[in-house]
Amino acid sequence: MSFSSLLPAPLHSGTRSSQNQRNRHKEESKVNALLKDEDNNINDDEPNEIDVIHRQIASNVKFEDFIPLRQRNFAMEIPLPTEDAIRQTKEKTLAFLNRLQRDDSKSSGNIIGKKTDATIMKIGNRSVKVVTPVQDPLQPSRFKRTGKIYTPNVNQDKGPTTILHDLSSTTNPGKAISAEERSKWKIPTFVSQWKNPNGYTVDRVTGNGEGSGIKDINSGFSELSEALEDADRKAKQHLQEKNEAKRIAYENEVAEKEARLKELANRRRYNGSHNNEPLRIEKPTTPSHVNNKKSNDNKSNGILIQKLRNIAKQEGRDISEKIILGTAKATAVPEMNYDSRLYMKGAQSSARRHGEQLYDNPLFAQQDIESIYRTNYNKLDDQIETESGEGDIMNKVNKETGNMNRGPIEFTKAIAKEDEKNKTNKPGLQK
Amino acid sequence: MDNYNSKHENVVLQQIDEVYRKARWTNQFSSMATLPKHLQDELNNKNNLHIGYQISGTPIQNDIPPTNNALSKMDTSISKSNGPIIEHSLMERRRQLLLQKPKWHAPWRLTKIINGHLGWVRCVAIDPVQNEWFVTGSNDTTIKVWDMLTGKLKITLAGHAMSVRGVAVSERHPYMFSASEDKLVKCWDLEKNTAIRDYYGHHSGVHTVSIHPTVDLIATAGRDSVVKLWDIRTKEAVTTLVGHKGPINKVECLPVDPQIVSCSTDATVILWDLVAGKSMKVLTHHKRNVRSISVHPKEFSFASASTDDIRSWRLPEGSLLTNFVSQSTGIINTLSINEDDVLFSGSDDGKLSFYDYKSGHLYQSLVTKPAKGSLSSERGILTSTFDKSGFTLITGETDKSIKIWKQSNTATPTEDPGLPWNPMSSSQRF
Numbered sequence: 001m002s003f004s005s006l007l008p009a010p011l012h013s014g015t016r017s018s019q020n021q022r023n024r025h026k027e028e029s030k031v032n033a034l035l036k037d038e039d040n041n042i043n044d045d046e047p048n049e050i051d052v053i054h055r056q057i058a059s060n061v062k063f064e065d066f067i068p069l070r071q072r073n074f075a076m077e078i079p080l081p082t083e084d085a086i087r088q089t090k091e092k093t094l095a096f097l098n099r100l101q102r103d104d105s106k107s108s109g110n111i112i113g114k115k116t117d118a119t120i121m122k123i124g125n126r127s128v129k130v131v132t133p134v135q136d137p138l139q140p141s142r143f144k145r146t147g148k149i150y151t152p153n154v155n156q157d158k159g160p161t162t163i164l165h166d167l168s169s170t171t172n173p174g175k176a177i178s179a180e181e182r183s184k185w186k187i188p189t190f191v192s193q194w195k196n197p198n199g200y201t202v203d204r205v206t207g208n209g210e211g212s213g214i215k216d217i218n219s220g221f222s223e224l225s226e227a228l229e230d231a232d233r234k235a236k237q238h239l240q241e242k243n244e245a246k247r248i249a250y251e252n253e254v255a256e257k258e259a260r261l262k263e264l265a266n267r268r269r270y271n272g273s274h275n276n277e278p279l280r281i282e283k284p285t286t287p288s289h290v291n292n293k294k295s296n297d298n299k300s301n302g303i304l305i306q307k308l309r310n311i312a313k314q315e316g317r318d319i320s321e322k323i324i325l326g327t328a329k330a331t332a333v334p335e336m337n338y339d340s341r342l343y344m345k346g347a348q349s350s351a352r353r354h355g356e357q358l359y360d361n362p363l364f365a366q367q368d369i370e371s372i373y374r375t376n377y378n379k380l381d382d383q384i385e386t387e388s389g390e391g392d393i394m395n396k397v398n399k400e401t402g403n404m405n406r407g408p409i410e411f412t413k414a415i416a417k418e419d420e421k422n423k424t425n426k427p428g429l430q431k
Numbered sequence: 432m433d434n435y436n437s438k439h440e441n442v443v444l445q446q447i448d449e450v451y452r453k454a455r456w457t458n459q460f461s462s463m464a465t466l467p468k469h470l471q472d473e474l475n476n477k478n479n480l481h482i483g484y485q486i487s488g489t490p491i492q493n494d495i496p497p498t499n500n501a502l503s504k505m506d507t508s509i510s511k512s513n514g515p516i517i518e519h520s521l522m523e524r525r526r527q528l529l530l531q532k533p534k535w536h537a538p539w540r541l542t543k544i545i546n547g548h549l550g551w552v553r554c555v556a557i558d559p560v561q562n563e564w565f566v567t568g569s570n571d572t573t574i575k576v577w578d579m580l581t582g583k584l585k586i587t588l589a590g591h592a593m594s595v596r597g598v599a600v601s602e603r604h605p606y607m608f609s610a611s612e613d614k615l616v617k618c619w620d621l622e623k624n625t626a627i628r629d630y631y632g633h634h635s636g637v638h639t640v641s642i643h644p645t646v647d648l649i650a651t652a653g654r655d656s657v658v659k660l661w662d663i664r665t666k667e668a669v670t671t672l673v674g675h676k677g678p679i680n681k682v683e684c685l686p687v688d689p690q691i692v693s694c695s696t697d698a699t700v701i702l703w704d705l706v707a708g709k710s711m712k713v714l715t716h717h718k719r720n721v722r723s724i725s726v727h728p729k730e731f732s733f734a735s736a737s738t739d740d741i742r743s744w745r746l747p748e749g750s751l752l753t754n755f756v757s758q759s760t761g762i763i764n765t766l767s768i769n770e771d772d773v774l775f776s777g778s779d780d781g782k783l784s785f786y787d788y789k790s791g792h793l794y795q796s797l798v799t800k801p802a803k804g805s806l807s808s809e810r811g812i813l814t815s816t817f818d819k820s821g822f823t824l825i826t827g828e829t830d831k832s833i834k835i836w837k838q839s840n841t842a843t844p845t846e847d848p849g850l851p852w853n854p855m856s857s858s859q860r861f
Contacts, residue, residue, distance in 0.1 A: 068752060
């Protein structure tokens with residue numbers, strides 16, 4: 001693969017890699033040349049090529065090279081180049097430029113101020129004579145400017161215009177700036193205070209967030225929020241209606257049931273009156289009624305229970321024992337005895353409570369706080385005197401605390417129980 | 432009996448000691464027994480010196496032969512390097528630097544503020560023949576010519592479509608050249624006050640222009656990171672010097688090789704061999720964008736500046752002369768050197784720093800005075816030049832003004848000693 005361009009070959013074209021390899025080979029050979037000694041044998045003692053490079057650098061560079069030259073002597077002279085040197089350089093440069101120009105004109109390209117020969121080209125069966133026009137080296141530029149050129153209003157009488165920021169010298173210098181005008185020129189913080197070389201400005205009406213800055217907000221926002229609110233409201237209403245309907249249905253059901261029961265009872269009553277003796281008790285479950293009965297006499301109570309049971313049996317209703325008994329028994333009214341002191345105490349405490357007082361009364365009001373933990377020697381002496389005949393102090397203390405024997409708890413064998421157990425656990429036929 | 436026992440014990444102990452020492456040596460220190468090859472070679476070259484030391488100094492024990500030899504050699508080499516010939520010690524070199532006194536210069540002060548441009552003043556050049564006027568180019572696309580003495584506007588030249596980035600006035604022709612961001616370099620006839628030629632060929636904005644001192648050539652460079660040389664008369668690009676990897680900030684022409692020096696945003700300064708059409712030397716010492724270079728008018732050297740780093744270089748070979756005491760200067764936009772060995776650097780934050788060129792001593796540092804009505808952000812110094820006498824400094828600034836600074840006539844070394852001479856050890860860096 002070959003490329004006519006002078007640019008490096010494309011990355012994956014293959015030519016490049018081979019070239020690289022060649023380059024690497026060349027480098028290696030260079031390094032080998034350095035490594036080889038007189039006999040052309042590669043010296044194995046040399047560790048690597050880096051070492052070689054280091055040594056080369058070390059041999060060429062001295063420590064003084066790393067010190068700035070004027071450190072030791074400020075008055076160090078560095079003469080300007082001599083006239084001779086300047087002249088020689090000039091000649092050399094001019095010669096180079098001439099050569100350059102000659103080469104340029106020779107190899108085409110440069111046509112300025114030079115008459116070039118016509119060339120004859122063959123296109124198809126026609127021959128075309130190509131002549132390059134002669135250019136005037138001093139002709140004005142052929143390149144047209146597109147940029148707008150600023151032309152200052154040069155008025156020599158007025159002198160130079162002063163810079164823009166100088167407010168005193170604007171068109172009407174006498175007029176002072178009002179506060180409103182000044183506020184208009186206030187630069188918002190988001191415009192850089194540091195540098196603004198291109199003079200970017202911000203639309204002051206909308207950018208400041210003042211006045212009608214909000215007018216351009218998209219209506220979609222408000223629509224969305226409205227729609228959400230509406231949906232929420234509807235959902236709530238729906239739920240409410242549903243609940244209401246449920247409640248009404250339940251109530252209806254209950255009422256219906258009640259009515260049916262009533263009707264049933266009525267029918268029963270009329271039917272019953274036809275068959276048996278009329279039912280005397282309208283509300284058998286009313287406790288006061290029964291209570292009165294009960295209080296009247298116990299005898300009739302038992303009869304009543306029997307009667308009720310019969311009625312229930314006849315109607316086919318299953319009345320539990322409890323209800324019947326409940327009718328017979330009065331609910332016990334609890335007789336509570338309150339300690340009147342509690343009432344008194346509560347009243348007292350609430351009366352004198354205020355913010356700083358946490359407790360009703362001091363903890364050690366009756367005792368003298370000073371001597372809670374102090375040994376009362378008199379008392380002790382008395383006690384010792386009274387109990388000295390019975391035993392020593394330790395004994396006494398033990399008695400007081402209840403620990404008669406200090407030390408580990410001793411377990412004793414429960415013999416009787418063990419025997420019992422043995423009896424029960426015994427396999428086989430028991431006696 | 433007792434005596435014999437103790438004696439025998441001693442011998443045994445010694446033997447044990449010996450064995451222990453040898454074992455410890457091989458385990459712990461044998462890796463250091465041989466020097467690296469290249470150091471060993473160097474030492475072999477200095478063998479005669481070592482022998483002298485051996486004769487006069489203490490005899491070398493031969494118990495552990497290979498090491499002691501090499502190590503003692505190293506000792507001698509180190510002791511030799513501490514000698515007075517080369518100061519390897521940084522502190523010693525700094526001490527020697529402190530012993531020298533930099534030259535005293537009178538302080539500078541602002542004398543005039545000239546308003547008139549409508550944009551940043553990007554470039555300034557002085558009339559090289561009579562020192563009577565100077566010319567400025569601006570972001571407002573105009574070039575203005577000012578009277579040096581009065582500061583009055585002489586003429587406004589319009590013709591560029593974008594900001595004018597470089598101007599140069601020829602010493603040998605009645606011409607002025609201007610480079611602009613609209614990719615054009617224009618040649619102005621100062622007798623007719625009109626543009627007479629366009630140099631057309633840069634692919635992007637042109638940042639700088641310089642006139643060759645002996646041959647009728649101009650060198651221009653810009654954002655397309657090439658230096659182009661133009662024949663002044665025929666408007667032809669003679670050669671294009673390719674090598675920079677970023678936009679070029681400034682180009683200077685010299686009468687002898689290297690005839691072209693350029694500095695670029697790729698943090699390099701390149702000295703070009705014009706005839707060969709390639710770089711003679713690339714100075715890679717700077718770490719950041721090298722925004723400016725300036726050639727000394729009286730000696731064959733130049734200075735270059737990047738952020739917090741000004742260095743001067745000896746020509747023609749381009750070896751480092753001085754590190755200036757410029758640690759906290761910030762971004763440096765412009766450098767100027769006058770005949771009196773004053774180097775001026777103008778910073779992007781409006782700081783003016785004046786250095787003694789030979790020693791690198793910062794003797795005055797001041798902040799520019801804001802022009803009336805300018806914003807606090809407009810404080811940068813973009814361009815500067817000394818006039819031909821060297822007593823006047825002209826700066827072009829971001830507040831759209833031109834400022835003229837003068838050296839005080841009445842100042843004396845005792846009254847105005849300037850900033851103290853206290854170079855940091857970083858001035859020793861390479």
